[in-house]
Amino acid sequence: MVTTRKPLRAAIIGLGRLGARHARHLANKIQGVKLVAACALDSNQLEWAKNELGVETTYTNYKDMIDTENIDAIFIVAPTPFHPEMTIYAMNAGLNVFCEKPLGLDFNEVDEMAKVIKSHPNQIFQSGFMRRYDDSYRYAKKIVDNGDIGKIIYMRGYGIDPISGMESFTKFATEADSGGIFVDMNIHDIDLIRWFTGQDPVQAYGLTSNIAAPQLADIGEFETGVAQLKMSDGVIATLIGGRHAAHGNQVELEVMGSNGWVRIGEHPDLNRVTVFNDQGVVRPSLQSFGERFDTAFTDEVQDFVNNVIVGKQPEVTVDDGIKALKIAKACQQSANIGKLVDIQL
Amino acid sequence: MVTTRKPLRAAIIGLGRLGARHARHLANKIQGVKLVAACALDSNQLEWAKNELGVETTYTNYKDMIDTENIDAIFIVAPTPFHPEMTIYAMNAGLNVFCEKPLGLDFNEVDEMAKVIKSHPNQIFQSGFMRRYDDSYRYAKKIVDNGDIGKIIYMRGYGIDPISGMESFTKFATEADSGGIFVDMNIHDIDLIRWFTGQDPVQAYGLTSNIAAPQLADIGEFETGVAQLKMSDGVIATLIGGRHAAHGNQVELEVMGSNGWVRIGEHPDLNRVTVFNDQGVVRPSLQSFGERFDTAFTDEVQDFVNNVIVGKQPEVTVDDGIKALKIAKACQQSANIGKLVDIQL
Amino acid sequence: MVTTRKPLRAAIIGLGRLGARHARHLANKIQGVKLVAACALDSNQLEWAKNELGVETTYTNYKDMIDTENIDAIFIVAPTPFHPEMTIYAMNAGLNVFCEKPLGLDFNEVDEMAKVIKSHPNQIFQSGFMRRYDDSYRYAKKIVDNGDIGKIIYMRGYGIDPISGMESFTKFATEADSGGIFVDMNIHDIDLIRWFTGQDPVQAYGLTSNIAAPQLADIGEFETGVAQLKMSDGVIATLIGGRHAAHGNQVELEVMGSNGWVRIGEHPDLNRVTVFNDQGVVRPSLQSFGERFDTAFTDEVQDFVNNVIVGKQPEVTVDDGIKALKIAKACQQSANIGKLVDIQL
C-alpha cells in the first residue's frame, strides 16, 4: 500500500530481548512507520539503537520522551509491572499504544489501566498476543472455524522453555516478579483457548512443582505448573507451563474436535533438516520463542501500525488481556491453596 | 526352552473379541500350553473354537467346565462384572488364573476376590496389564530407569478409541456396565503411571463431557473424560479417555523428565508406509488396540504360562489391579460430584 | 486350521544368524510343521538346536541328513555358493525345498538348479523373498494395485546396513563371496521393483565407491553401490546399497506414481517411542534386518508350509530369483567396466 502520507512517528520503551526485536522490526521491516526515539536504562542499548537502527533521540525517562517527542504511537516493552502506569501516561498524552503482554501483575492497576484505555476510544490500544498472527495458529483456526474437526471437546497448551534459559530466568526472577509460572508461560495458551473455543473457563485446578529445579523455591518460583480448566460450555483444557525442556522451546497446542484433531507445534523443529546419526533420526529443535515467532511479531506490529493509520481498534481488546491474566492467576491460586478455584471474569 | 514335561492344560471363559484373540494365541502361538476347553454362551463361538482351534470340549457353564475338566490354568475373559466370582471359583478349585482387566466393578466383590487370591499363595494369579509387555513401553521404562531423562515431573496418558467403534460400544454399554470412561479407557494408563513413577495418586480432579456423542447420555456414559492427578511425591498426571478419534486408536503416553521426555505412541502409525497424496503427507493410523498390542497380548500370556510352570508370581499383583480400579473410580466420582476427590488406596 | 493330518517333518541346513531365526520360528511359531533335524558345521549351534529347540537329530553333512531322515521339506540357509548343489540334491531326493536368497552366485550353477527344480513340478520350491510378506510392503502394493497413486513413474530402493555391522561383514567377505554390493544389499529391492511395476529392467548404470570404508578394497568389496535402471515400459529406478549407515538399518522403498507416492521405511523406527533430548526430537532406529522383518520371515515360512500341505507353488518362482540375480550382477558389471550395460533376462 503506497500512500502520500508521511510515516507514523513511533517511540519504544524497553530494549531488552523482546524490545530489541520490536525495535529492529520497526526500523527495518515495518511499513509506514519511523522509529524516532527509544527509552531504556542501559546506555549500551541506547547506543545500539542510535548506531544500528538510526533512532534519532534516546531517553532514560519515559515521561520525558512522551512529553518531548512529536510521536503518534508508543511501544511499551518494559518489565510487566510498569505496563499500567506507562500505558496510562501514554493514553493520557493522546498516543496510540502497543503494550506487550501481560498487561500487568496487579489487578487494581490493570483495572485502572483498562478504564483509562476505554476513556480514549479514538486512540488505538493493542496488546501483544502475537500468536494470533502466526501462520500455523491461523491455519488451525481456519480449519476449526470451517467445522473440519467438528465441535471442540478438549484443548491442551504447553508453554515450556528450554533448560538453557534457566539461568537467565533465575536472575530475572530474583529481581522482578514474573507473575508466576502460569502468567509467565501460559498466558498465550489461555488467550488461544479462549480464541478457539469462544468460551471462558469457570473453574481451575492448578498444581505446581519444583522437581526439576529445586533452587527456584528460594525465589518463590515454580519450575512446572499444570492446570485443568473447565470451560463455560463444557470444553475441558489442560495448561502446562515449564522451564526445563532438554530439547528446546516446546510451544504446543492441541485442539481435539468431535471429528478430528489438530496439533500445532508438536515438535519444535528448528528448520527443514533431518539428521540421521548414531542417536537415530533426529530433528533439531528451536531454542527460543523469538526464533519461533519472529514473523508473528513482525505481522502483529504491522497490523498495529495499519490499525493506527486507518483508525481501527484491533480484534484483541484490553478485556481479553485482563481475562487471560485473571485465568492464569486463578490457576496459580488453586495451586497455592490446594483447592479448586471458581473463576469470575 | 524344551522340557520333557507335558504342556499345561488350559481352559478359557469368554470368546468375544479379546477372548478369541487369547484363544487363538493359546492354540497357535504360546509354548508349553494346550487349550483343551472353552466356555461361552454363543454356540457359534464354541463351534469356532472346536473347528478352528481344535479345542476338545466346550461348555456354556463355567462351573461345569472347572468341575469337569482336568486343567492347570484358566483364562477369564468374560464381561468384567463376572471376573470376581469366576476368579474365586477357580482359585478355590486349585487353578492358576489369568484374569483380564479390570478385576471387577464392585469394590466389595473385588476385595473378596483379593482375599481369596491371597489365601492361595501357591497358585499363580495374573491380571491383564499387557502394556507392561509391549516393546515400546519397556524401552521407555528402561530409558527412565536408567535416569536418561532425569526425575519424572509429569505424565500424560491418552486412551482414545476410534470413532468407528462408537456403535459397538453403544450396543455393549446399553447392556452392560462399562465401569465408566476412566475405568474403560484409562485403567492401563493408570497402571503405567504407577509403574513409571512408583507413586500413587492422592487427589483427582475429573471432568467429563458428551459433546462428541450426546446420545451416550441416554445410557449413562460419557464420550470424553479428563482427569488431573496429584501423585504422592509431587508428580502431576493427566488422563484422557475418549471414544471419538476420527483418525484411529490413540494410545499415547508422555513422560516428562527433568532432563528429557519420552512419548510412546505419539501417532498410531498403522505400518511403515508414508503416503504422499492430495491431502499432504499422510501416515495411516491403527484402528484397534488389538492390532496395536497383539504381540504384547501374546507375550503376557506366555509369561503367565512360564510363571505357572516355574511357580513364580508375576510382578503385577492383584493389589495393583485394585489400586488402578480405585483411581479410575475416583476420577469418575470427581466428575460426578464436581469436586476434588482425595484418593485412599 | 486344524486338520487330523500329522505335521510336516522338516530339516534345516545352516544355523547361522538367519538359519537360527528360521529354526526358532519352525520350532515355536509355525503351525503344521515339526523341525526334526538340523545340519551345521558348528557343534555349538547343533547343541543349541537340540537343547533349545528340541531338534531330535543333528548332522554335519547335509547329504547324510537328506539320505537318513524321513522328512517332507528342507530349509536351505547355508552360504549362498552352496544353494544350487543343496537344492539339486534335495529336489532329486523328492523333498520340498525352501531356499534362502540369493539362489546362488554362479549363473551356470543357478541355471542347472532351475532346470532340476522345473523337472519336479510336484515338489514345492520357494525362495526367500520375504519382503513380499511384510505388512508394510503389502499395504503399499495394495495402494498401488488399487490405482490410488496412478501409474508408476519412478522407484527408489535403499538397502543400507548399519555401520555397526561392518566388522562382521569384513570377516564374512574375507572368507566368502558376498556376490558384490548389489547382490548382497539390493536383491530384495530388485524383486520389489519387478513386483510393483511388472516390468523388467533393460539397461543399468552402476557406480561403486569405498569412500566410507577404504579397507574394503583389500577384499574386493565396495561399501556403496548406486545404480540407475531403465525399465522395459519406461519406469526409472534407482538402487542404493551400502554398509555405512550411522543411524541404523535403512531399508527404504519409494514408489512415485502419477497421482501420489508411497515411501516404505522412510525412517527405520525401532519402536513407537519418541525421545526429546538435548539433540532435539529423536526416533531411535532399528539396527538389523532381523528385527525389521521378523514377522515377514515367520509369515513366509508359514506360507511355504501351507503351500506344501496343499500342493500349491508359490507366487515367486525360481525364475524370479534368477532374474533378480542377473539384474544385480548387471549393475555390478556396469560399475566394473564403467559403461552402460544392457540387460537380457
Added chain:
Amino acid sequence: MVTTRKPLRAAIIGLGRLGARHARHLANKIQGVKLVAACALDSNQLEWAKNELGVETTYTNYKDMIDTENIDAIFIVAPTPFHPEMTIYAMNAGLNVFCEKPLGLDFNEVDEMAKVIKSHPNQIFQSGFMRRYDDSYRYAKKIVDNGDIGKIIYMRGYGIDPISGMESFTKFATEADSGGIFVDMNIHDIDLIRWFTGQDPVQAYGLTSNIAAPQLADIGEFETGVAQLKMSDGVIATLIGGRHAAHGNQVELEVMGSNGWVRIGEHPDLNRVTVFNDQGVVRPSLQSFGERFDTAFTDEVQDFVNNVIVGKQPEVTVDDGIKALKIAKACQQSANIGKLVDIQL
C-alpha cells in the same frame, strides 16, 4: 546497518510470478535500496508496480529504461532466453546486475555474457542461486563442513513441482523454451551438489519419461527426468526433476556421509500444523517454491544490495552458473541419445 549514504537506485525487468516477488521485496523489505523503475510488457503489471509499490517510472523497453534512468543496479527477471543480452547491455551501461537463474539457454550467448561480465570486474554480478541463502541448507552445509557426517558419499536432489502447476507450465512451455526438465527443475540441485561436495560431475546418465503427462510430448517436454552423476572424486549423485507431485512442492536434498546423513525438505510441510483426520495423521504440504523460499529470496537480494554497497563480488560466480547449466544440459543430452555423456566443464 545505518549509513548516511543514499539508498541504491534500482530497476527491475520482468514482473511475472518471480519478478513481482522480487519487486515487492525491493519495495518493502530490502534495506538500502529504492526501486525506482520497472520494465514489463504487460500494462497491468506496470500499473500494479506504480500503485502498490510506488515505482516512479515504468517502461516496456528495457534499453530505454537503462538509457534513461539514473540507477545503480538492475534486476533481470525476464524469460531466460533474454538473460544474456540484457545482462550484456546492463554491464556495458555500467550497472550492477542481479540476474535470475539460469543464465541462459544457448551456450554461445552465455559464454559471451560471461566474457562481458568478467571485463567489468568492478561491477557486481550475482545470479539467483537463492537456496544458498536458505536457513535449512545453510544449517546442513555447516553440519557437513564441521565434519559431523564424515565424508560425502552420495547426494540426491529432488525438484518436483506440484501437479497443480501443470497447466501453467504447459502454457509457458508452449510459448517458450524451458531449457528442458533438468535445466528447469534441477539447476539448483546441481548447484547445491557442487557446493556441498566441492566436486564437479564427470559423467551423466539421464532418463526421461512422460508417463504422468503424455501431452507434454506434443511440446517437446518431459514430465520426469532422472539422472545419475559420477563426480570427480567419487561422490555419486542422483537428480530427479518432475512436474507431477500430487501432494505439493517436493524440493528435497539428501547428503549421505560416511558417518551420518542429512535430508533437507524430506516432507514439504506447509506450517507447524499436524491434522488427525479420517485419512490418518496428515501434514499439509507447500504448493509453491515461492512460499518455500520467500525468506531466501529476500536474503539473497539483501546480500546483493550489500555487496554493491561495499563493492564485494558474491561467492557464486558467473562460472558457477555456466557449469550448472552445462551439467543440466548433459543430463538432458544423455536422455536424448540414450548413452552415457562425459561432462567437460
